[in-house]
Amino acid sequence: MASLTLRDLSLTYPNGARAVDGITLDLADGSFLALLGPSGCGKSSLLRMIAGLETPTSGAVLLDGRDVTRVEPKDRDVAMVFQGLALYPHMTVADNMGLGLRARRTPEGEIDRRVAEAAEMLGLTRYLAKKPRELSGGERQRVALGRALVRRPKVFLFDEPLSSLDAQLRQELREELARLHAHTRTTSVYVTHDQKEALSLGEQVAVLRAGKLIQVAPPDTVYRDPRDLFVARFVGEPAINMIEGALRSAGDGARFEAEGLALPIAGRLRDTPRVTMGIRPEHVALSPAPAGAPATVDRVERLGGETLIHLRGPWGAAIARVAPGGAMPDAGAATGAVFDPTRVLLFDGASGERIA
Ligand SMILES: Nc1ncnc2c1ncn2[C@@H]1O[C@H](COP(=O)(O)OP(=O)(O)O)[C@@H](O)[C@H]1O
Numbered sequence: 153m154a155s156l157t158l159r160d161l162s163l164t165y166p167n168g169a170r171a172v173d174g175i176t177l178d179l180a181d182g183s184f185l186a187l188l189g190p191s192g193c194g195k196s197s198l199l200r201m202i203a204g205l206e207t208p209t210s211g212a213v214l215l216d217g218r219d220v221t222r223v224e225p226k227d228r229d230v231a232m233v234f235q236g237l238a239l240y241p242h243m244t245v246a247d248n249m250g251l252g253l254r255a256r257r258t259p260e261g262e263i264d265r266r267v268a269e270a271a272e273m274l275g276l277t278r279y280l281a282k283k284p285r286e287l288s289g290g291e292r293q294r295v296a297l298g299r300a301l302v303r304r305p306k307v308f309l310f311d312e313p314l315s316s317l318d319a320q321l322r323q324e325l326r327e328e329l330a331r332l333h334a335h336t337r338t339t340s341v342y343v344t345h346d347q348k349e350a351l352s353l354g355e356q357v358a359v360l361r362a363g364k365l366i367q368v369a370p371p372d373t374v375y376r377d378p379r380d381l382f383v384a385r386f387v388g389e390p391a392i393n394m395i396e397g398a399l400r401s402a403g404d405g406a407r408f409e410a411e412g413l414a415l416p417i418a419g420r421l422r423d424t425p426r427v428t429m430g431i432r433p434e435h436v437a438l439s440p441a442p443a444g445a446p447a448t449v450d451r452v453e454r455l456g457g458e459t460l461i462h463l464r465g466p467w468g469a470a471i472a473r474v475a476p477g478g479a480m481p482d483a484g485a486a487t488g489a490v491f492d493p494t495r496v497l498l499f500d501g502a503s504g505e506r507i508a
Pocket residue numbers: 165166167169170171189190191192193194195196197198
């Protein structure tokens with residue numbers, strides 16, 4: 153196991169694409185980082201530099217304090233698992249799992265022992281003598297995990313390993329991965345564009361945008377205290393509500409104003425003509441006007457464990473997340489939208505940066 157440090161790491165491809173732009177990160181030994189960002193933001197490029205499959209244009213990769221930037225992948229002791237990792241069809245599950253060890257000339261007895269141990273951890277023991285074609289998609293992905301696991305690397309790198317699986321299987325393997333990490337405590341970097349996956353797996357979540365690191369924080373912090381509008385919108389399902397308006401200082405505090413809406417905001421804030429107010433659906437409640445901003449119910453969406461009420465008003469549109477059951481308004485009904493002022497997030501309308 154090892155600590156992993158990225159120091160001002162950048163990668164520009166020969167065609168001029170700047171895929172990774174000055175990333176600095178410190179991962180403690182045994183930690184699990186989820187690297188989250190939209191497709192094309194540089195996640196795979198970053199992971200490939202950690203693995204040694206890509207040479208940085210500038211910056212350094214350190215494993216346990218040792219600079220490995222120019223070290224060959226095979227000498228780095230990192231194992232990478234990716235989405236479409238192919239298994240050899242003519243080889244048994246056991247041989248597929250032992251492949252990396254055999255290539256490193258590990259004694260056969262040791263290979264057998266480690267494969268058996270990994271198979272046990274992954275629930276693959278009874279498949280060891282089978283061929284990949286006799287396995288389901290989820291079992292095959294477990295074998296791919298097993299291949300990385302038997303190497304007992306210093307660092308695990310996962311590049312969207314679950315994205316080709318169906319939702320149920322993804323959920324199962326996510327739990328499996330969390331369990332494996334709790335058991336082995338191997339330093340891990342897990343790349344995904346799926347915010348739910350990142351929040352559920354990562355001890356820390358690093359949000360990447362256009363090659364730049366925007367925020368690194370525990371999942372709760374990324375959700376509740378996003379650094380900017382991009383992070384706020386990328387994390388959370390349904391997405392955070394956004395209302396355009398203006399900020400006016402008022403006495404000791406300030407007021408966020410949109411048409412038909414005036415919300416008191418604590419703290420002295422400057423007058424800002426263009427502000428985006430963000431509020432999570434669970435912090436919007438319904439109340440008959442005049443208690444809230446005037447609103448009409450567009451749609452009531454029942455999802456079993458929760459109900460989403462789609463609202464519209466002169467101030468814009470928002471979703472309220474409420475517990476199911478009880479009296480629900482009908483579509484078309486007039487109501488009031490109450491935004492919890494203590495939960496409001498304010499962003500500069502031009503830059504998207506958080507306003508303190
Ligand atoms: N081998 C390559 N040559 C040139 N550009 C590349 C190459 N690989 C990726 N890119 C570009 O670099 C950017 C980041 O890609 P990638 O790291 O694959 O992102 P992600 O994994 O987040 O989807 C994209 O704009 C992509 O088109």
